Amino acid sequence: MIRIHVTSVPVQNQDNALQFYTEKLGFIKKTDVPVGEYKWLTVVSPTEQNGVELLLEPTAFEPAKQYQKALKEAGIPWTSFMVEDLKKEYNRLTGLGVQFSMEPKEVGPTMIAVLDDTCGNNIQLLEML
Template identity: 75%
Template sequence: MIKICVTSVPVENQDKALNFYTNILGFIKKTEVPLGEHKWLTVVSPQEQAGVELLLEPMAFEPARLYQNALKEAGIPWTSFAVDDIKKEYERLTKLGVQFSIAPREAGTVMIAVLDDTCGNYIQLMQEL
């Protein structure tokens, strides 16, 4: 059996990303291991602390930077996070100053919203209907 244990999001500044992903989005820091000028830095959902880890991956590879910029310019989210109540989450995050490129709206069998993670990425929030 294969399962996902780590996925990543590229970030310009790992400390800034850690602040946003923990203090704003509400994830919990799981691992921080120094690796030269960068670190292996992961966060997890408070509800699934033994679940999939999100690596806040340092943007150290130029082709990845080009890809990240192309996605953002096209308005395409890097990844998607599930939420229980998207309208409530949208209101909470907006009060914290988070900028959204797409406010909550229906998209087939889900509601979606897209936020700017301040680290170079759009992130989609999704609630199943």
């Protein structure tokens, strides 16, 4: 059986990304291993510490930078995170200064919102209704 172990999000600065993803979004640091000038830096959900890890991957590869920029400019989220109560999470995050390009909106059986992760990405938050 195959399962997802690590997925990644490109970031322009790993230290800034770690701060945003932990202090604002609430993830916790799992792995921080120096690899040359960068790090193998992952975060996990505090409720699933042995679950899927999110690699905060540096955008050192030029095609990755261009792809990240194109998605951001088109307003397309890089990835999506599930939340229990989107309106509550939206209020918490806006109170912390997080900027949203889309406020909570019902779309079919879901409610979604899109935030700016300050690291070059749009990130979608999703609640199943």
